[in-house]
Amino acid sequence: MLALTQRYPDDLDAPGCPWRSSPLLDDAVGDVLAVNIDFDRADEVAAYMGQLATEHNLVCYDPQEGTLIPPL
Incomplete structure (x- = not known):
């Protein structure tokens, strides 16, 4: 969260x-x-949230696109 709100x-x-x-x-x-x-x-x-998710071993779901970042 901190990395996200710093940017x-x-x-x-x-x-x-x-x-x-x-x-x-x-x-x-x-x-x-x-x-x-x-x-x-x-x-x-x-895109930045997906990058952060990958770096922190989290999953980011985009409901508009119906995709996961990173893909499982």
Whole structure:
């Protein structure tokens, strides 16, 4: 979470904030974090989230594309 919010501020009023809701942890349920990304930034942010998931041995699911990163 820290790596994600260091790159993309978790403040809707901050310049460069790609989120549609904040704070991000409000959307966490158990060990699942659902995020709403601004449509114009979705590809960029999803790619970075996928990279972080891979680095930390996590799975990132994109419901719009129906894909997992990394694929299982």
